[in-house]
Amino acid sequence: MSIQVLVFYLFGTLLTLSALSVITVRNPVYAALFLVLTFFTSAGIWMLLEVEFLAITLVLVYVGAVMVLFLFVVMMLDINLSRLREGFARYLPVGILVALVMAGELLLIIWTKGAQKLPLGEGNPDGFSNTAYLGERLYTEYLYPFEIAAVILLVAIVAAITLTHRGRREGGRYQDPARQVQVKRDDRVRVISMPAVDNKERDA
C-alpha cells in the first residue's frame, strides 16, 4: 500500500467520523467545530488529487469565512436544545425503517446489476499548476457559465436588499455629514452666566 492510499484512508476515516459527529453531538458549537474539521480533511483529500487551488479556497472561504459566521450566529442565538430534540424518539423507528428500506433498495440494484469500478485518473505531469489551469479554463472555455454565475450573485444581492431594506423611517435618527461639517461653536456650546455659590455656606 502506497503512502498516498494510506493518507487517503486516514483522511477518509477522519472525514466520515467528523461528519458523523456534526449531526450527533449535543452542543451546536461542537457541531460547528466538527464541521470545520470536516472541511479541513476534505481539503486534504483534494490536495491528494492535486487540486491545490480548490483545497486552499475551501479552507479560506468555508473555514475562514463561512464557519466563523456560522459560529457567530450559533453563539448569539439562544438555541433551546431540548426543543430541538423533541419527538426524536417518536420519529426514530420510522427513520430507521426508511433508512433500511433505502439501503436495501440500493444494495439490491447494485447486487443485480453489479457495481462498476471507475478507472483511476492519471496523475498530472510535473510542474503542473492547478491554479493556472483553472484560471485559464474559467476565462476561456467556461467564460459564459462563469458570467452567468456572476449574474446569479448579483440577483442574490438584489433579492437580499429588496427583502430586507426598508428605506429610511420617518423620525429616525441619521447622520448628515454635510450638516455635521457646517456646525458652529454656537450650535453646540452655550455659555451662561450664573451667580456664584459659596460651597461652604451651602453644605452647612
Place this chain on the structure above:
Amino acid sequence: MTANDLFIALPELFILGMACLIMLIDLYLPDNRRGMVSFISVMTLVFAGIMVMRWQVTDAATVQYAFNETFVRDSMADVLKLFCFVVLGAIFIYAKHYLRMFKLFQGEYYVLSLFLLLGAMVLISAASLLTVYLGLELISLSSYALVALDRDNRRGSEAAMKYFILGSLASGLLLYGLSMIYGVTGTLSLSGISEMAALASNNITLIFGLVFVVIGVAFKLGAVPFHMWVPDVYHGAPAAVTMLIGSVPKLAAFAMAIRLLDNGLSPLQDQWMGMLTVLAALSIIIGNLVAIAQTNLKRMLAYSTISHMGFMLLGILSGTAQGYSAAMFYSIAYAIMSTGAFAVLIMLSRAGVEAENLDDYKGLNQRSPLLAAVMLMLMFSMAGIPVFVGFFAKWLVIQAILDVGLLWLAVLAVVFSVIGSFYYLRVVKLMYFDEPETEVKVTAPADFRFVLTINGLAQLLLGIFANALIALCVASF
C-alpha cells in the same frame, strides 16, 4: 470566444444589460415617475423580440453553437424565447395595475422578472450541463425573491420559505444526478453526453443519474409526486408573481426537459419513458381530482397547472419529433392561458383584497360582460373545448401518444380531461347563471383592458388559426 459568439447570444446580452440599466434608473426615479420602469421593461422585451426575429433560426437542421458549445441557438430556442417575451410583456402590463393597487410598485419587480427571463433564456439555450444548472438557479433565485415581494404578508413569506427549501432540495438532487452523468461520460456538453451514453446505455450509474435528473425536471414542472410546493406557492404569492411563475418558467422547464432528456440522454429513452409515464398519469389524475375540491381560484389554478403539466409530459414521453412539437405547442398555449386567467383575477381585485374566492365570480356577467367573456374563453380553452387553443393542445399530445401505441394512457387522459372540465365550467356557471353578491364596478386602466381582451381573443384565434403555431412547433424538431 469570437465576435460571432456574442452575436449569437445578442438577445441574452441585451436583456442582461437592460436589467442592470433599469436597476440603476429605478434608483434615481422619484416615486411618481416609477411608471417609466414598466414602460422601459416592456420596450426591452419588444427590442429583444426584434433581435431574435431579425436573425431567427427557422429550420430544425440549423444549430448554432457559441462559447465552446455551452450555448446553443436553434429553432426551438428562438420560438420559445419569442413566446417568453410576448407572455412577459403582457405580464408587465397586468402587473403594473396590480402592484399599484397593492402598494408594491417598485422597480425590483421588473428587475427580478428580467433576471428570471434571462435565466429562462439561458436554460432554453443550454448546451451543457453547467448552463442547464446555472439557468435553472437564476430562475429559481429570482422567483424565491419575487414570491416574498410582499414581505409584510405572512402567507407570502411562508410560501417563499417553502418554495426556497423544497427548491434547494430539488436543485441538490438534480446536481447530484448531473454529477453522476458527468462522472460516467466525462463531458459536460449535452451532445457529447449523447454520444457517450449511446455506448453505455445500460450503465447503472448513468441510470441513477437519469433518475435524479427526471426528479429535478418534474419538480420544476410541478408534476406529481413533486407537486407539493405548487398550491402553496400559487396561493401565497402575490397574483402578479403567481402569474409570472406559472408562465415563463414553465416554458423554460419544457426546454430543460427536451435539452436533458432528448439532446443529452436520448439513448436512455426506454428508461425515461417509463418514469415520465408514471409522472404524467399521476399528475393528470391527482391534478384534476383535487382541483374539483378547491374553493379558492388560485389553488384551483395551481392544481389545474399540475394536470396541464401532466398533459405536456405526455408529448415528451412519446419520444418522437411529433410528440416534442405537441408538447411545445401545449406549453406555449398553457403559458398564454394561465397568464390570462390570473389577469382576470387581478382585474376583479380591489385595493388590498385579491379576488381569489370562487364566490367573487358570481354574476360577473352582469357586472362586466367583457371580463366575463374573456374568462369564459380562458376557461373553455383550459377545459379543452373545441375551437379554442386548449383543445388543439390536448388533441396533439393525445395523438402523439396514440402513435407510439399507448392507448391506455390516451384513454386515461381523455377521461380525466372530461372530469377536469367540471371545475372550469363551474366558474362559467358562477359567472353567467348566479346573482352577483356586490355591485362594485370592475375597473382597470385602458392598457390593461386592451391586453386582456387580446389575451382572451388569442384563445379563439390561436385555436382557429392553430396551423400557424403548429407549423412553428413542428419546424423546431
